[in-house]
Amino acid sequence: MKTATIVGSGLVGSLWAVYLAKEGYEVKVYEKRPDLRKAKISAGKSINLATSYRGWKALDAIGIGDEIRKIAIPMYGRTMHDTDGNISYQPYGINKQAIYSVSRGEINCKLMDIAERSGKVSIAFNEDCVNADLEKGICWFKNSETGKITEVTSDLVFATDGAFSAVRYNAMQKLDRFSYSQNYIEDGYREILLPANADGSPKMEVNTLHIWPRGRFMLIALPNFDGSFTCTLFMPFDGDKNCFNNLTTKEKVSEFFKTTFPDFYNMMPNVAEEWGNHPLSSLAIVRCYPWYHGKTYLMGDAAHATVPFFGQGMNCGFEDCTVMWELMKKHGDNWKKIGEEYQIARKPNGDAVQDLSLQNYLVMRNKVADPEYLLLQKIERRMAELYPDKYFPMYSMVSFSNIEYKTALEKGNIQENTIKAMIDENNINHATSDQDIDVFIHKHLEKVFSMA
Amino acid sequence: MKTATIVGSGLVGSLWAVYLAKEGYEVKVYEKRPDLRKAKISAGKSINLATSYRGWKALDAIGIGDEIRKIAIPMYGRTMHDTDGNISYQPYGINKQAIYSVSRGEINCKLMDIAERSGKVSIAFNEDCVNADLEKGICWFKNSETGKITEVTSDLVFATDGAFSAVRYNAMQKLDRFSYSQNYIEDGYREILLPANADGSPKMEVNTLHIWPRGRFMLIALPNFDGSFTCTLFMPFDGDKNCFNNLTTKEKVSEFFKTTFPDFYNMMPNVAEEWGNHPLSSLAIVRCYPWYHGKTYLMGDAAHATVPFFGQGMNCGFEDCTVMWELMKKHGDNWKKIGEEYQIARKPNGDAVQDLSLQNYLVMRNKVADPEYLLLQKIERRMAELYPDKYFPMYSMVSFSNIEYKTALEKGNIQENTIKAMIDENNINHATSDQDIDVFIHKHLEKVFSMA
Numbered sequence: 001m002k003t004a005t006i007v008g009s010g011l012v013g014s015l016w017a018v019y020l021a022k023e024g025y026e027v028k029v030y031e032k033r034p035d036l037r038k039a040k041i042s043a044g045k046s047i048n049l050a051t052s053y054r055g056w057k058a059l060d061a062i063g064i065g066d067e068i069r070k071i072a073i074p075m076y077g078r079t080m081h082d083t084d085g086n087i088s089y090q091p092y093g094i095n096k097q098a099i100y101s102v103s104r105g106e107i108n109c110k111l112m113d114i115a116e117r118s119g120k121v122s123i124a125f126n127e128d129c130v131n132a133d134l135e136k137g138i139c140w141f142k143n144s145e146t147g148k149i150t151e152v153t154s155d156l157v158f159a160t161d162g163a164f165s166a167v168r169y170n171a172m173q174k175l176d177r178f179s180y181s182q183n184y185i186e187d188g189y190r191e192i193l194l195p196a197n198a199d200g201s202p203k204m205e206v207n208t209l210h211i212w213p214r215g216r217f218m219l220i221a222l223p224n225f226d227g228s229f230t231c232t233l234f235m236p237f238d239g240d241k242n243c244f245n246n247l248t249t250k251e252k253v254s255e256f257f258k259t260t261f262p263d264f265y266n267m268m269p270n271v272a273e274e275w276g277n278h279p280l281s282s283l284a285i286v287r288c289y290p291w292y293h294g295k296t297y298l299m300g301d302a303a304h305a306t307v308p309f310f311g312q313g314m315n316c317g318f319e320d321c322t323v324m325w326e327l328m329k330k331h332g333d334n335w336k337k338i339g340e341e342y343q344i345a346r347k348p349n350g351d352a353v354q355d356l357s358l359q360n361y362l363v364m365r366n367k368v369a370d371p372e373y374l375l376l377q378k379i380e381r382r383m384a385e386l387y388p389d390k391y392f393p394m395y396s397m398v399s400f401s402n403i404e405y406k407t408a409l410e411k412g413n414i415q416e417n418t419i420k421a422m423i424d425e426n427n428i429n430h431a432t433s434d435q436d437i438d439v440f441i442h443k444h445l446e447k448v449f450s451m452a
Numbered sequence: 453m454k455t456a457t458i459v460g461s462g463l464v465g466s467l468w469a470v471y472l473a474k475e476g477y478e479v480k481v482y483e484k485r486p487d488l489r490k491a492k493i494s495a496g497k498s499i500n501l502a503t504s505y506r507g508w509k510a511l512d513a514i515g516i517g518d519e520i521r522k523i524a525i526p527m528y529g530r531t532m533h534d535t536d537g538n539i540s541y542q543p544y545g546i547n548k549q550a551i552y553s554v555s556r557g558e559i560n561c562k563l564m565d566i567a568e569r570s571g572k573v574s575i576a577f578n579e580d581c582v583n584a585d586l587e588k589g590i591c592w593f594k595n596s597e598t599g600k601i602t603e604v605t606s607d608l609v610f611a612t613d614g615a616f617s618a619v620r621y622n623a624m625q626k627l628d629r630f631s632y633s634q635n636y637i638e639d640g641y642r643e644i645l646l647p648a649n650a651d652g653s654p655k656m657e658v659n660t661l662h663i664w665p666r667g668r669f670m671l672i673a674l675p676n677f678d679g680s681f682t683c684t685l686f687m688p689f690d691g692d693k694n695c696f697n698n699l700t701t702k703e704k705v706s707e708f709f710k711t712t713f714p715d716f717y718n719m720m721p722n723v724a725e726e727w728g729n730h731p732l733s734s735l736a737i738v739r740c741y742p743w744y745h746g747k748t749y750l751m752g753d754a755a756h757a758t759v760p761f762f763g764q765g766m767n768c769g770f771e772d773c774t775v776m777w778e779l780m781k782k783h784g785d786n787w788k789k790i791g792e793e794y795q796i797a798r799k800p801n802g803d804a805v806q807d808l809s810l811q812n813y814l815v816m817r818n819k820v821a822d823p824e825y826l827l828l829q830k831i832e833r834r835m836a837e838l839y840p841d842k843y844f845p846m847y848s849m850v851s852f853s854n855i856e857y858k859t860a861l862e863k864g865n866i867q868e869n870t871i872k873a874m875i876d877e878n879n880i881n882h883a884t885s886d887q888d889i890d891v892f893i894h895k896h897l898e899k900v901f902s903m904a
Contacts, residue, residue, distance in 0.1 A: 173621075173634075177689075177734050181633030182625075237629075282629050 001026050002333075003154040005139055007129045008032070008161030011049075011104070012300030012317035014111035016158055018062055019325050021118035028152065029115070030127040030141050032161070037109045047191060048222040048230040049107070050075070050099040050209070050311035052399040058318035061325070064114055071106050073223050074098035079208040080368055085263035089208070090368065090377060094384050097400050099209070099311060101222045129166040132157065134175075135294030139167070156335060157296040160317075163286050163305030168298060172288070180288045185307060185358075187217070188244055189234045191278040194268050196227025203267045204229065211364055212261045217242055218365035219261055231264075234309075234365065237282075244280055283307045285354050289347055292339035299324070304350030309361040310398060312405075316353045319402065320346060352405035356398060359409075375430060376419060382434075383441055383448070390449045418448050453478050454785075455606040457591055459581050460484070460613030463556070464752030464769035466563035468610055470514055471777050473570035480604065481567070482579040482593050484613070489561045499643060500674040500682040501559070502527070502551040502661070502763035504851040510770035513777070516566055520559060524552035525675050531660040532820055537715035541660070542820065542829060546836050549852050551661070551763060553674045581618040584609065586627075587746030591619070608787060609748040612769075615738050615757030620750060624740070632740040637759060637810075639669070640696055641686045643730040646720055648679025655719045656681065663816055664713045669694055670817035671713055683716075686761075686817065689734075696732055735759045737806050741799055744791035751776070756802030761813040762850060764857075768805045771854065772798060804857035808850060811861075827882060828871060834886075835893055835900070842901045870900050 002025050006013045009031035017027045033039075051072055059065040076098045077091040092099060115121040127141035127150065137157050141150045159167035163182075173180050196202055202223065204210060210221035210229070217235035224230060236243040242260075247253050250272035257265040257272075265271065286305040291298045300317030323346055327338040367373040380393040394412025397403045422428075422444045428437065454477050458465045461483035469479045485491075503524055511517040528550045529543040544551060567573040579593035579602065589609050593602045611619035615634075625632050648654055654675065656662060662673035662681070669687035676682060688695040694712070699705050702724035709717040709724075717723065738757040743750045752769030775798055779790040819825040832845040846864025849855045874880075874896045880889065 169625075177636045179633075179635050181631075181635070183631050183633070184629045 002156075003028070004156045004158065005030065005137070005152050005154040006158045006160055007132075007139060007167050008159070008165075008302070009108075009112055009123050009125075010160060010162060010300070011108055011111065011314050012320065013158070013160030014108060014115050015058065015318060016160060016299060016321050016324075017115040017121045017123075018064065018111070018118060019321050020158075021115065021120035022062055023325075023328060025120065025156075027115075027121045028154070029121060029123040030129065030139070030152070031123060031125050032128045032144070032166070033125065035112075035123075035125045036105060037112065047104055048224070049102050049104050049314050050222070051102055051107075052099045052311065052315050054312075054315040054319040054322070054402050057402055058322045061322060064111075067114070068102070068107060068110060069100075071110065071225070072100035072102045073225065074100050074207055075209045075223070077208055078364075078368060079205060079210045081210060081212045081261070081263055082369065083214075083260065083262065085266075087263075090374070091381065093396050093400050094381065094388060097396070098207075099399055101209075101224070103224065129161065130170065132159075132167050132171040132296065133294075134167075134171050134296040137295035155295065159296060159298050159302045160300050161302055163284060163301045165298065165302035167296065168288065168302055171296070172293060172298070175293060178288065178290065180286075182284050182286050184282050184284045186236050186238075187234050187361075188237050188280050188282050189232050190244070190275070190280050192231045192233065192268075192271060192274055193277070194221060194229040194231050194264075200227050202227040202229070211368060212264060213365050213367075213369040214242070214260060215366050215369075219264065220364070234283075234361070237280075247275075250275065285358070287351065287354065289343070291343040291347060295335070297324075297339060297342070303346070304354065306354045306357045307361065308357070309364055310353070310357045312353050312357060312398060316350070316405070319349075322402075349405040352409040356394075356405060356409050371430060372420075375423065375428070376416060379419060379423070379428070379437060379441065379445075380415075382437060383445060386438070386441060387449060415448055419445065454608075455480070456608045456610065457482065457589070457604050457606040458610045458612055459584075459591060459619050460611070460617075460754070461560075461564055461575050461577075462612060462614060462752070463560055463563065463766050464772065465610070465612030466560060466567050467510065467770055468612060468751060468773050468776075469567040469573045469575075470516065470563070470570060471773055472610075473567065473572035474514055475777075475780060477572065477608075479567075479573040480606070481573060481575040482581065482591070482604070483575060483577050484580045484596070484618070485577065487564075487575075487577045488557060489564065499556055500676070501554050501556050501766050502674070503554050503559075504551045504763065504767050506764075506767040506771040506774070506854050509854055510774045513774060516563075519566070520554070520562060521552075523558050523562065523677070524554045525677065526550035526552050526659055527661045527675070529660055530816075530820060531657060531662050533662065533664045533713070533715055534821065535666075535712065535714065537718075539715075542826070543833065545848050545852050546833065546840060549848070550659075551851055553661075553676070555676065581613065582622065584611075584619050584623040584748065585746075586623050586748040589747035607747065610751055611748060611754045612751050613754055615736060615753045617750065617754035619748065620740065620754055623748070624745060624750070627745060630740065630742070630745075632738075634736050634738050636734050636736045638688050638690075639686055639813075640689050640732050640734050641684050642696070642727070642732050644683045644685065644720075644723060644726055645729070646673060646681040646683050646716075652679050654679040654681070663820060664716060665817050665819075665821040666694075666712060667818050667821075671716065672816070686735075686813070689732075699727075702727065737810070739803065739806065741795070743795040743799060747787070749776075749791060749794070755798070756806065758806045758809045759813065760809070761816055762805070762809045764805050764809060764850060768802070768857070771801075774854075801857040804861040808846075808857060808861050823882060824872075827875065827880070828868060831871060831875070831880070831889060831893065831897075832867075834889060835897060838890070838893060839901060867900055871897065 004020050004025045004027050006017055006029040009029045017029050020027045056065050059068050077089055080088045126144040128144055129139055130142045131140045138153045159165050172178055206223045212219040219233050221229040221231040238245050247256055253272040253275045291303045299320045306313050324342055327341050331337045383391040394408055397408035426440055428440055456472050456477045456479050458469055458481040461481045469481050472479045508517050511520050529541055532540045578596045580596055581591055582594045583592040590605045611617050624630055658675045664671040671685045673681040673683040690697050699708055705724040705727045743755045751772045758765050776794055779793050783789045835843040846860055849860035878892055880892055
């Protein structure tokens, strides 16, 4: 019987356990924290996630997509809230394409249940990885309750232990020629729960992602099943104004929301009271290489942790499982070959999803309120409607396809720049009729299709 | 009595101990390795270093420059060796400006002696820093011979423990919002000792740095006092040809030197026999920020390790001492203020010295054999001769001044690009007489002086 150790029972670790069980491995998962399903603890730093195409593909491939769909709320577009309380709407795609709001805790619990149900996966909790021998496939875990050290040897080790992976820190980072970076962006975030009305009804439209774009910062809200919304304020830590370090009193928090997000404030005038319920957290991009050494493989955030602005962290980690599984089917038990192809194939996509995420922060906090960008979006959406098999805007490539992230990034930027140039050259503007936009598309944008 | 702990008795740690002793601190230095002065061990990865202006300034400020000058060999320029064995020469500066070859081991031993001689510095060896409390100023050391753990608390802690600093790894890197990167370049290096002749005389000209520039790779040689040269081959690890991983047998090594460095091969036909005497080593750039937290300060390679191609690693670390000392004189015991100003002032220079180092690898391995670059250099040198107070080529700003590295990088590149453009516009070439070059300088390069 082939054996595998998985370090970390988060989203990617739990899903990968299901895959390995399916392939006949005996899988032991070691998790640093207590069992999410029993303890009253949060599942991690962010409460809500958006599942999109790549996530569903990885779940459906092993027949568990429908079980997860039951706990997912479709969001068909973005709803923008301006400082006067006006709202506007932009669909994400065509034909009811959507991204799906899920609770991190719920999906994680479900994935652990599914993994254990296979009969081939056991999960040990409170086990902190304190060292690893990457070449021999040995991990050492320290139990946080008993202090006992357990040595575990297996045929393969998968580190799915997140952005600050213990396997990577304790072993990989000490390898000669292991490149590594952890870069924090200037902004942090704080979550705020917007509760449902007394009768359980939601205070806003549910099937949409709400954004209060404010240029240098933003507030967003994702729907929950109980009618509440998980809201997140992203903003610089430091600065002259509009930064976390200036919101030092309840009065300042209250005043900030009142003037900056008036419609939100009206729904939640006690926002300052709830302000301290969630911590102020930082945001980092972690890059490293190689992603495998000896018998040990990095997957998910342990390989390519990103900032959350494209909603692709989990989806990219799940796609690691898809790719690794396809390589298993291709190379059988030749794990050296699997490792080499895995890292060569995935590293550029890990880098690209990070670049895409940074780029999409600008889109969300600023561009979605910029008339020029809205015009570009309108034209791109119309192109996708007219030529659904030929034209894919960058957002669609990332969220509604499994086109490689690196391709989505490169091609998406070229497409946008080409269309922007054509808009300028042809004097297209907000007054241009829908009919004339169609003419413009047919006449001038042929060359953009040829990129697809 | 104010106390300070220094982690690492390398070049920067030993020098900084002398400074702190001078300022009245009681200094305890903890070094992971055995005492260099007693054990037969190498002082680190590279055997030779080049001391230049910033290094001498830091040594002279506390009156120990002359003691070090006794063990330093001036190198007034570069001597290039082409594949036909022809040599050419480029002075580094004007008026006998030189960089000085010193043995890393010798200068380190001297600095430790000087530090201990102060009566205020003690150095403990075989003490590996296993943890640190940055805010409380506590370090824990494990003795590699006895296994005993020692807890040391002091008013200030200085981590001068090199590129892979234990203080940084064990404590700083775990701080929220600590940015960190270790990036290895594609190339590695291997040292080769070219011995003196049987009568002790050197096999090549001594007061120069020898380079065999070969485009993508290079061999260099620095003189030693005993007539030998420390030679270093810098080359990619992997590749189609001319890479370390292809030199798998003594025959291949011998053939490689014979065809690629024929004059070197003639001096050392047994090079393949000596090939394995020194390890193949990697080269990394380490960046991080912040450089201080609580009572703990990063200095030297622990803050800004660089690749060696500008010979500035030690000089930049010594300049950290100069800067920190000047801030002590400015702010007295206000170490919070010293730390803040130190990192704000020095971080951009740490980044710049790394960029300069990467850039100078191109110069050394390639440009020094490029006729266009040689023409540029000739004109720059002539400008410096004519206007020694007004014009400073980039190399001179870095090696013969304490102009900030960031300024040297920015201004140096602008100067070079401006002069290159003027050369093209005015059809200056190798046939241009010295007299006409002087005319060209007076007529067209006035604007370059105004940048100085």
